[in-house]
Amino acid sequence: MSNKITPHPKTASSAKHAGLTLLQRTMERHVGLSASERALLAQYEQNPISTRKEALLWRAGNKVGELFILQSGWATTTRLSRDGEQQIIELMLPGDIIGLGEFTFAKHLTEARMITQGSVQSFPHENIVDIIAASTPITVALFANISRQHALVTERMLNAFHRNSRSRVLHFIIETFFRLEKIHHVELASFAFPVSQRLLANMLGLTPVHINRIFKGLEQDGLLKKFRDRIEIYDVKGVMEEAEFDNDYLAGDVDGLKERLAMLSPSDGSP
Amino acid sequence: MSNKITPHPKTASSAKHAGLTLLQRTMERHVGLSASERALLAQYEQNPISTRKEALLWRAGNKVGELFILQSGWATTTRLSRDGEQQIIELMLPGDIIGLGEFTFAKHLTEARMITQGSVQSFPHENIVDIIAASTPITVALFANISRQHALVTERMLNAFHRNSRSRVLHFIIETFFRLEKIHHVELASFAFPVSQRLLANMLGLTPVHINRIFKGLEQDGLLKKFRDRIEIYDVKGVMEEAEFDNDYLAGDVDGLKERLAMLSPSDGSP
DNA sequence: CGTACCTTTGACGGCTGTCAAAGGAAGTGG
DNA sequence: CCACTTCCTTTGACAGCCGTCAAAGGTACG
Numbered sequence: 249m250s251n252k253i254t255p256h257p258k259t260a261s262s263a264k265h266a267g268l269t270l271l272q273r274t275m276e277r278h279v280g281l282s283a284s285e286r287a288l289l290a291q292y293e294q295n296p297i298s299t300r301k302e303a304l305l306w307r308a309g310n311k312v313g314e315l316f317i318l319q320s321g322w323a324t325t326t327r328l329s330r331d332g333e334q335q336i337i338e339l340m341l342p343g344d345i346i347g348l349g350e351f352t353f354a355k356h357l358t359e360a361r362m363i364t365q366g367s368v369q370s371f372p373h374e375n376i377v378d379i380i381a382a383s384t385p386i387t388v389a390l391f392a393n394i395s396r397q398h399a400l401v402t403e404r405m406l407n408a409f410h411r412n413s414r415s416r417v418l419h420f421i422i423e424t425f426f427r428l429e430k431i432h433h434v435e436l437a438s439f440a441f442p443v444s445q446r447l448l449a450n451m452l453g454l455t456p457v458h459i460n461r462i463f464k465g466l467e468q469d470g471l472l473k474k475f476r477d478r479i480e481i482y483d484v485k486g487v488m489e490e491a492e493f494d495n496d497y498l499a500g501d502v503d504g505l506k507e508r509l510a511m512l513s514p515s516d517g518s519p
Numbered sequence: 520m521s522n523k524i525t526p527h528p529k530t531a532s533s534a535k536h537a538g539l540t541l542l543q544r545t546m547e548r549h550v551g552l553s554a555s556e557r558a559l560l561a562q563y564e565q566n567p568i569s570t571r572k573e574a575l576l577w578r579a580g581n582k583v584g585e586l587f588i589l590q591s592g593w594a595t596t597t598r599l600s601r602d603g604e605q606q607i608i609e610l611m612l613p614g615d616i617i618g619l620g621e622f623t624f625a626k627h628l629t630e631a632r633m634i635t636q637g638s639v640q641s642f643p644h645e646n647i648v649d650i651i652a653a654s655t656p657i658t659v660a661l662f663a664n665i666s667r668q669h670a671l672v673t674e675r676m677l678n679a680f681h682r683n684s685r686s687r688v689l690h691f692i693i694e695t696f697f698r699l700e701k702i703h704h705v706e707l708a709s710f711a712f713p714v715s716q717r718l719l720a721n722m723l724g725l726t727p728v729h730i731n732r733i734f735k736g737l738e739q740d741g742l743l744k745k746f747r748d749r750i751e752i753y754d755v756k757g758v759m760e761e762a763e764f765d766n767d768y769l770a771g772d773v774d775g776l777k778e779r780l781a782m783l784s785p786s787d788g789s790p
Numbered sequence: 791c792g793t794a795c796c797t798t799t800g801a802c803g804g805c806t807g808t809c810a811a812a813g814g815a816a817g818t819g820g
Numbered sequence: 821c822c823a824c825t826t827c828c829t830t831t832g833a834c835a836g837c838c839g840t841c842a843a844a845g846g847t848a849c850g
Contacts, residue, residue, distance in 0.1 A: 278623065312775050327673070329681040330763050337673055349670075352549065352663035354774040357670065357767060374779040381655045381783055384648060392623035394662070398669040399620075399628065402598070402608055405676040409724035410600040413838070444796065453680035458838055460798060476796090476847080492601050496628055503625040504583050508645040512652055684806070715828065729806055731830060747815080747828085 269293050270431075271317050271369070274343040277430065277500040278392035279385040279509060288382060292375065293317065296367045305346060305360035305368065312356055314370045315347040321366015322442055325358040334359065336451045337401060339424070339443075342366075342431050348394050351376050364442045385509050392502055399497040408453050414462050416452050418491035421472075421479060426495050441479040540564050541702075542588050542640070545614045548701065548771040549663035550656045550780060559653060563646065564588065567638045576617060576631035576639065583627055585641045586618040592637015593713055596629040605630065607722045608672060610695070610714070613637075613702050619665050622647050635713045656780050663773055670768040679724050685733050687723050689762035692743075692750060697766050712750040 268276065271289050275281060281289070296319045299305075305316055308328055316323075318340050325346065326334040337358060340346050346360050351373040362368075380387045403423070407416050424441065428434045443451075449459040467473045471490070472481040481487050539547065542560050546552060552560070567590050570576075576587055579599055587594075589611050596617065597605040608629060611617050617631050622644040633639075651658045674694070678687050695712065699705045714722075720730040738744045742761070743752040752758050 327677055329677055331681050333681060335677050335680055337677075349666045352659060352666050352773045352776070353770065354772040355767070374776060377655060377659065377776055377779040377783075380651070380658050384652045387651050387658060388623060388648065391662075391665070394665060394669075395620045395623050398665075398672070401669070401676060402672055405672060405679065405724075406598055406600055406606050406608075408676065408679060409606060410602050410604060445798095446796070453676075455839055456797080457799090457840080460796095461838090464798080496626070499624065499626075501625040502623045505623065505645060505648055508648040512648075716830095717828065726807055727829080728808080728831090731828095732806095735830080 270319055270343045271345075274317075274345070274393065275386055275389040278389040278502050279506075281385060285383050285386055288379065289386070292371055293319075293369050296369045298367045299362045299365060301362060301365045303362040303365075305362070306356050306358075308356055308359045310356045312347070312350055312353055312373055314372050315345055315351060315376070316360070316368040316370055318342050318344050318346055319367040319369055321362055321364040321368075323360060323362045323366070323368075324447070325360045327358050334450075336447065338397065339400075339451060341424075341427050344397070345371075345390075345393060347373070348376075348390065349397060363447065384512055388502060388505060388509065392500070396498065396500075403497055404451070413452070413454050413458055414465065415490065415492070416454070417448070417459065417462050417466075418471075418487060419493055420448070420452060422488065422491040422493040423495075423498075426493070426498055430498075430500075436481055436484055438478060438480045440477060441474065442477040444476075445474070541590055541614045542616075545588075545616070545664065546657055546660040549660040549773050550777075552656060556654050556657055559650065560657065563642055564590075564640050567640045569638045570633045570636060572633060572636045574633040574636075576633070577627050577629075579627055579630045581627045583618070583621055583624055583644055585643050586616055586622060586647070587631070587639040587641055589613050589615050589617055590638040590640055592633055592635040592639075594631060594633045594637070594639075595718070596631045598629050605721075607718065609668065610671075610722065612695075612698055615668070616642075616661075616664060618644070619647075619661065620668065634718065655783055659773060659776060659780065663771070667769065667771075674768055675722070684723070684725050684729055685736065686761065686763070687725070688719070688730065688733050688737075689742075689758060690764055691719070691723060693759065693762040693764040694766075694769075697764070697769055701769075701771075707752055707755055709749060709751045711748060712745065713748040715747075716745070 268286075269290060271293050272281065272286055275289060299321065305323070306313075320342050322342075323340040323344075323346060324336045325338045325340065326336050329335045340360075346368070347356075350356055350358065376390070379390070400423070404420070407419055411419065421441070425434060425436055425439060428439060434440075445459045445463065446456045449456040452459070463474050469483075469486075471483045471487050472479060539557075540561060542564055543552065543557055546560060570592065576594070577584075591613050593613075594611040594615075594617060595607045596609045596611065597607050600606045611631075617639070618627075621627055621629065647661070650661070671694070675691070678690055682690065692712070696705060696707055696710060699710060705711075716730045716734065717727045720727040723730070734745050740754075740757075742754045742758050743750060
């Protein structure tokens with residue numbers, strides 16, 4: 249019913265950051281790319297598809313067939329838990345590669361779904377094999393990408409085990425802010441956050457009722473207010489202190505590998 | 520103090536499964552390897568090091584320099600949480616590659632430490648780049664490996680959010696059993712489990728006190744008993760039912776990629 | 791202008807944590 | 821091989837964070 253995906257050839261690459269496409273930028277967070285490597289990536293972003301809110305990208309149990317590069321909008325991957333709930337595993341933001349962690353599985357473990365309208369670039373999963381064969385730097389960037397995606401989940405588990413609910417909420421908000429900041433300019437004082445209290449509760453392992461109580465408290469304390477699609481932070485200092493955010497796990501550098509990558513033959517990477 | 524690692528050239532590859540080394544077997548869970556690819560891997564397993572219980576492999580904040588292939592014994596990776604506790608992120612079993620998720624980071628996020636005596640094969644992290652450049656199938660197997668390692672964490676978070684403590688404990692025990700079974704023959708009725716109640720509590724986000732109450736109950740219900748280094752299951756059927764274990768997320772197949780891998784040039788993989 | 795979902799509130803309860811202390815088992819050094 | 825130390829396991833009393841249940845009020849969307 250809400251699973252419809254409609255073609256939309258005109259939503260292509262955001263032309264910021266020296267004309268790089270989103271995918272190119274995502275990879276260049278981690279490694280430098282040659283012109284031919286950029287071209288290799290560009291060929292996979294020719295045909296973005298516009299999606300509606302709630303659009304289903306795949307279902308758990310489906311044969312793994314394609315990944316999606318999220319071009320605009322927000323999405324989630326979820327897993328069905330024993331009690332019949334869809335537990336959100338990952339929150340995907342523009343530039344993220346949805347399904348990179350599952351291209352080596354025969355069947356999807358997760359379900360992937362847009363939570364806002366947006367656009368995605370489909371990407372046959374076998375092509376990952378071609379990219380691996382064609383370019384070592386891009387492959388390293390893919391490892392870097394998947395590892396950071398995993399670090400987000402790890403961090404969420406860590407926080408679930410060691411923080412109370414209020415601290416978890418604040419941490420998550422700040423984490424999301426920093427992720428957004430890597431994509432485009434955002435103001436901490438007021439930024440887009442199209443996540444319902446219900447979804448937030450799900451991601452953090454809390455109940456919507458309790459999440460609501462937390463936001464009530466945060467507002468009464470003059471720290472921030474959550475609107476339907478946006479968060480406004482009134483007391484930046486207070487929020488940052490209480491969130492105790494340390495963004496090591498979002499760091500992009502692959503320092504120790506640069507020399508080794510430079511030693512590789514420069515012919516690497518052209519299609 | 521307990522960080523000592525002593526050289527021990529004689530603990531080399533376990534000679535089961537048609538003479539394959541542990542690393543070769545780990546990779547072949549996911550893809551088929553040519554003779555030259557096996558040779559490529561074998562050259563990295565020449566010099567295992569014997570480790571003591573509690574031996575430190577690396578510390579959080581250390582420059583990333585080497586990975587370890589766990590040859591024997593059990594190990595953990597941990598992250599320091601805000602409250603000063605070392606939260607266990609991963610439990611590593613023989614054949615696992617410790618640190619694969621961090622070779623693209625400049626500094627280690629985690630600490631890695633043996634929890635039993637054992638042996639590890641050190642592996643300079645730059646060599647991962649060489650392997651990626653040399654063999655696409657092995658690279659795909661590395662992706663498969665890292666993805667499954669992470670699926671374990673995801674599953675643990677899922678269970679933390681949706682199961683009560685007793686169910687979590689049972690699930691974890693069965694999960695570990697199935698992981699062990701991929702390495703060597705194990706009996707569900709009685710198998711090695713050198714994890715203290717304290718460590719188990721840490722991994723599952725519970726307190727040692729509560730874990731103890733759970734094992735007390737499990738024993739009183741005639742389901743199982745945990746000894747210091749071993750678990751004995753008295754009521755296999757009862758345990759399996761209550762654990763509600765579904766091992767999709769441990770599945771090894773990379774089915775959809777086999778054809779694409781077969782299309783690659785056969786020269787791939789020789790050193 | 792109705793319908794569906796999201797947010798908000800209040801009362802109540804339980805799972806699990808905290809605190810404290812004693813008993814055991816393993817490893818260490820003399 | 822024994823005494824000592826240390827860490828792990830076990831128990832009991834108590835409490836709190838957050839879940840559950842229920843219902844009303846908002847807000848977007850068709």
